[in-house]
Amino acid sequence: MTTLAQPRPGTAPGLMNMVLIGAVVGLLASAAYVALQLLSQGHGAYNGDSRGIFWGLPIVTYDFFLLSSTGLAMLASVWTVFRVDAYRAIARRALWLAVAALAGGVAALFLELGYPLRAVFMIPFSGSTSAPLFWKVWGVIFYGIGLLWMIAAWLRPNQADPPRAAAVLTLVAAVFITFIAGGVYGWMSMRPFWFGGEISLAFLVESLLSAVTFTIIFTHMARGFDVNRFTAAERELFAGRLGGLFAILMVAHAFFVVSRLVSGLYANADGMQVWHYLWNRPLFHLELWVGLGLPIVLTVLPSLRRNLQLQLLAAVIAIVALFAARYDFVIGGQLVPLFKGSWVHGLLEYRPSATEWAVLALAVFLANTVNALGERVLRLDGES
Incomplete structure (x- = not known):
């Protein structure tokens, strides 16, 4: 009867590769949407x-x-x-x-x-x-x-x-x-x-x-x-x-x-x-x-x-x-509001x-892209 081998300590490169791919795709999509909105509407977006x-x-x-x-x-x-x-x-x-x-x-x-x-x-x-x-x-x-x-x-x-x-x-x-x-x-x-x-x-x-x-x-x-x-x-x-x-x-x-x-x-x-x-x-x-x-x-x-x-x-x-x-x-x-007038009733909305929201998504995807790249090319584990 055989037993399944237990995973040894170490990283999971397959998952990190999937994270990297997903983060890059998400980054490109969110960046394209934000750029389109800002170019067409400016800060009004x-x-x-x-x-x-x-x-x-x-x-x-x-x-x-x-x-x-x-x-x-x-x-x-x-x-x-x-x-x-x-x-x-x-x-x-x-x-x-x-x-x-x-x-x-x-x-x-x-x-x-x-x-x-x-x-x-x-x-x-x-x-x-x-x-x-x-x-x-x-x-x-x-x-x-x-x-x-x-x-x-x-x-x-x-x-x-x-x-x-x-x-x-x-x-x-x-x-x-x-x-x-x-x-x-x-x-x-x-x-x-x-x-x-x-x-x-x-x-x-x-x-x-x-x-x-x-x-x-x-x-x-x-x-x-x-x-x-x-x-x-x-x-x-x-x-x-x-x-x-x-x-x-x-x-x-x-x-x-x-x-x-x-x-x-x-x-x-x-x-x-x-x-x-x-x-x-x-x-x-x-x-x-x-x-x-x-x-x-x-x-x-x-x-x-x-x-x-x-x-x-x-x-x-x-x-x-x-x-x-x-x-x-x-x-x-x-x-x-700091300066109230007849045009402000109650709290602002x-x-x-x-x-x-796309800017938030872009920040999340960018941070995950940077992190996943570091997991691939840098030495991030604690061992010297």
Whole structure:
């Protein structure tokens, strides 16, 4: 009687080839549709509102992917900078995922800006040091330099351990970008829904939570969604320290969401009525009770957290809920117009256009294309 051979630890090239093909096809299709709409309609292809909603779904996409990228770089730094050996198993893959997420985020931003190349060249040299976006762009520049340095010196085959200077530069730039990204919203006193010194800390927690969930999801994908292909180091890390970090970050994120929700429902300041609007939406309750509640249950209970399939389920739910929370935050802060008149009654309304959804799809497909290419040509496994 013969027995079926169990898969050995390693990647699943067949699945990754399918992901690459699907991502490239999706990227070409979404890019063609977005280009056609922008060439024929210009910025009118987006459902913005000149009365106050200037940042729509493309900016939500950009923020989400950028902060996911910085979080992934910070997660990789646990090994590259602090040399915590247990995290060596995921450091390379996390760093390349940071590159993939950055590519998707920057693409979404460029498609939202009317003149992206003009902005790229003019903002860094504008001298507008009082503007958070000035410092954010410089942070992204140094972040990109650090990532390119790390790729050249570490991710290519037959390379030694990462250079400490490049790793530190990448980490410092990632933390700086996350702090400034929170400040872009949290320092706007004229937008009570956004305003608060805790926003940068909340962004830090959310970026790290995105990093953990993406690392879990794409490691499973690289292994063909077969836990038998996981290396011993990956299995130990996922069932131990990384799973514990996942639980801590989920609880911290839930604390920020619930505390801001309670204060928003209690407050009577103009602008905070958005919380009552969100509270009366069924989708918001789905985000709360399923998007937050279920991953917390699956990660906080040790017996469930050590089950890698359930951990993957929690990661998928959490990353969708994180994107929904970012949408609520960015759009919700603009629903109350800054300058009211007889032409504005109640809250503004916004629904993303088909072009804006296509920009999101383009960012997702581009990030997956970059990641799948890295799985093919770079050394992303933890072994040296």
